[in-house]
Amino acid sequence: MPDGIAGELWIGGLGVAHGYRGRSGLTADRFRPDPFGAPGARIYGTGDRVRRGPDGLEFLGRVDNQVKLRGHRIEPGEIEARLATHPTVAQAAVTLADPHGPRARLVAYVVPAAPVDAGELRAHVAQVLPGYMVPAEVVVLERFPLTPNGKLDRAALPAPTDVQASGPTKRATDTPARPAAPTADADASVAGTGDQTTNTVTAIWQEVLRIDDIGTDEDLFDLGGHSLTITQIAVRIRKRLGVDVPLDVFFDTPTIDGVVAAIADLREAR
Known part of the structure; x- marks a missing residue:
């Protein structure tokens, strides 16, 4: 592999063993003909993922993990x-x-x-x-x-x-909680007040996360959010508020207050 690109570590040379004792299937899988060595030589697949950098090999974990x-x-x-x-x-x-x-x-x-x-x-x-x-x-x-x-x-x-x-971490319930339905005034808040925007964003988080009580300063990821959740929230904000919120906003300020502030900044920049 090129430098910096991860791959599985295989080892060749005189120190390679003959195989696993009493485990012929595993031996056939892990010990292969060495394409870089002398005829009959073999290489051993360690199952370790590594990448080569200026300081040598960096261990990244196991292939089977x-x-x-x-x-x-x-x-x-x-x-x-x-x-x-x-x-x-x-x-x-x-x-x-x-x-x-x-x-x-x-x-x-x-x-x-x-x-x-x-x-x-x-x-x-x-x-x-x-x-x-x-x-x-x-x-x-x-x-x-x-x-x-x-x-x-x-x-x-x-x-x-x-x-x-x-x-603070909250779990989604087994059945969807009843989210607070956004009101017509909240959906019309593209030109409305900060409170209306907060109500709409809060309702969206409740729907996507399936949690009916969310504080505006609670962390999205502590509530069980992830990258797919962020995309769903951003799409609903665009539909209801007419604002495209960059996805990195949710990582930089993963709270309702942070997203509402970002929406206000995006509106002012129009």
């Missing part, structure tokens, strides 16, 4: 590596919660080195990774569960609803 979220293949190790660069994070792990359900989302687990701010960590990730790789929730743990050989036991990580998430 990849997850798929709304059509995107995601390597949690890339997100974990970014989280680990934040000064408040000692350790990080990322998993996909509710992978087959309506609220599939990325959850970041962190062992803190200092007090953790969930919004700050998400913004830190969003600086270098696309929106669909930004965790929807951040869960703080005193320590990570480990396997007998000392590796992270992902299967033993607690479900987000079983622990205290960082920041």
Whole structure:
């Protein structure tokens, strides 16, 4: 692979073993003819995803840890590596919660080195990774569960609803809550007051998130929002208020108050 592009690490040379003892199928899959070596030489597929940079190889995670979220293949190790660069994070792990359900989302687990701010960590990730790789929730743990050989036991990580998430987090109910229906005055607020705009934006968030009580200063991602949610909210704002809100606004100021302020700025700039 070219420098900077992720790929699986394969190892060749004299140190490559003959295979896995008593596991012929796995040996055939992981030990292949070496296209760069002498006749009969083999290379070994480690299952590690890496990329080559100026300082050598950077480990990005395991191939078998990849997850798929709304059509995107995601390597949690890339997100974990970014989280680990934040000064408040000692350790990080990322998993996909509710992978087959309506609220599939990325959850970041962190062992803190200092007090953790969930919004700050998400913004830190969003600086270098696309929106669909930004965790929807951040869960703080005193320590990570480990396997007998000392590796992270992902299967033993607690479900987000079983622990205290960082920041106020609300869950969508099993059945859609009854959102406050936007009034005609609110929909006509393209030229109306800030209060009318706030009412309309609040109603849109209630509909999309299926939550009937949202504070105007609550964080969209703490409420379970994600990149697809942002797109749905932006489309409804355009239809009801006639304003195209750039998607990065929701990452920079992920609250109703922040979005309403952005709408006011966009109207003034017309």
